[in-house]
Amino acid sequence: NLTWVLRKRPVGDLQQGDLELVESALTQLEDGQVRAKTIYLSLDPTNRIWMSDVDAYLPPVGIGDAMRGGGLSVITESRFDGLEPGDIVNTGLAGWAIYNTLPGASLAKLPKLPGVPLTAFMGPLGATGMTAYFGLMDIAKPKAGETVVVSAAAGAVGSMVGQIAKIQGCRVVGIAGGADKCRWLTETAGFDAAIDYKNEDVGKALDKHCPNGIDINFENVGGKIMDEVIARLNDFSRMPLCGLISTYNATDPVPGPYNFSNLLMRRTLVKGFIVIDYFPRFPEGMQQMAQWFMEGKLKYETDIVDGFEKAPASLSRLFEGKNLGKLVVQVSPE
Ligand code: NDP
Secondary structure, three states, X not given: OEEEEEOOOOOOOOOOOOEEEEEOOOOOOOOOEEEEEEEEEEOOHHHHHHHOOOOOOOOOOOOOOEOEEOEEEEEEEEOOOOOOOOOEEEOOOEEOEOEEEEEHHHOEEOOOOOOOOHHHHOOOOXXXXXXXHHHHHHHHOOXXXXXXEEEXXXXXXXXXXXXXXXXXXXXXXXXXXXXXXXXXXXHHOOOOEEEEOOOOOHHHHHHHHOOOOEEEEEEOOOHHHHHHHHOOEEEEEEEEEOOOHHHOOOOOOOOOOOOOHHHHHOOOEEEEXXXXXXXXXXXXXXXXXXXXXXXXXXXXXXXXXXXXHHHHHHHHHHHHOOOOEEEEEEOOOO
């Protein structure tokens, strides 16, 4: 077996040598266990959080331990009633390994949805889709006619947030880096407007595209972009705080938003959330997202890197904005 093991806590950007590829023999399965061979390994911004010794929502990955990650796997051996070789499962939180040995009871078999590609279960019908769905629907509770702004809009979570908000009848403005991503947002994903934060003045562009202010800020990025959005929030606005990717590689303390006081003046609801807390409600989210998906209402992209050995180096794609849609590593064929 091959496993990526954390050797050093990264300082700033992940460096070569922080993780090491280690070979080991497969052990015998115990009762209740299954062997799952990774097909798609999910690369997520939060992988970087888990490598740091910070007080986060999960303990950090230990030095010398397998890097934590999720994805889709095929069962190759089973000593658990209810899963058999050939079944495809979502591994939730497993290791960055070709084979994971896991308790069968912890795994969810993918539902059979005819015509739905496997990659959809990494995006709209996977954890990032659930993040978008519950963050928007449960926390922000969008109403038709409201204006929704989402940052990292062309990414896995952001692209779903905008499309769900459109289905709810909202005006949707996405913020993303580069003309190609912005074109994808308006021409393919149906956003009303897109702001290229790398080439435009975000504040001025928000004034132009949100003439009635902002009712919902789905926050994925933090920093200056968040500040510009906060400054334009409406009374009783909502702000699901999903991610702060611009800060995950920071080596110095991160300044708070300068327009913080506007959250008071506008009586904004700000709620941090982590999708794993919604796990018991995943069937509900999956059912709704699957229905919209099969109705052709959710466009998605998968950014596939080929080869398990490229996993650590590919994580930087998320921080450099090189991915369009959900970033995954293809570890073995479907
Ligand atoms: P994405 O597919 O959105 O990839 C990350 C994107 O972030 C990049 O493509 C890049 O897009 C943008 N980005 C990176 N660095 C910066 C920066 N300094 N300033 C502005 N934009 C930046 O990843 P995900 O959809 O998986 O995650 C999006 C956010 O949601 C992250 O903050 C993540 O931590 C969070 N998240 C939270 C979850 C939860 O449970 N709370 C669950 C899943 C994700 P661009 O080219 O536009 O810059």
